[in-house]
Amino acid sequence: MLRGLRIIAENKxxxxxxxxxxxxxxxxxxxxAQTFLIKHxxxxGKALIYFEIEGGDYSKMLK
Structure with a gap:
């Protein structure tokens, strides 16, 4: 199953x-995978990171 995951993280x-x-x-x-620097x-100043992920234990990835 393909899932999308969007994360806002520190830009470091x-x-x-x-x-x-x-x-x-x-x-x-x-x-x-795609990354952006949020400007407004x-x-x-933070990073927006988007992944599309196939397989794996999705619930553990979110912890």
């Missing part, structure tokens, strides 16, 4: 690595 070195490691450790296969609003 290692965040993308940490997230992809968690997904892989829980058996997920990332089929699509309450989350300005």
């Amino acid at each position: 070195i290692g965040v993308l690595r940490d997230l992809t490691t968690i997904i892989a450790e829980e058996g997920g296969n990332i089929t699509f 609003g309450e989350h300005a």
Whole structure:
């Protein structure tokens, strides 16, 4: 089953690595990834990260 996951995170070195490691450790296969820097609003300066993930234990990825 393909699932979408959207995350708002701090914009710092290692965040993308940490997230992809968690997904892989829980058996997920990332089929699509996209990142943006949020420029306006309450989350300005943070990163918006979107993944499409196939397989794995989705509930454990969200912890």
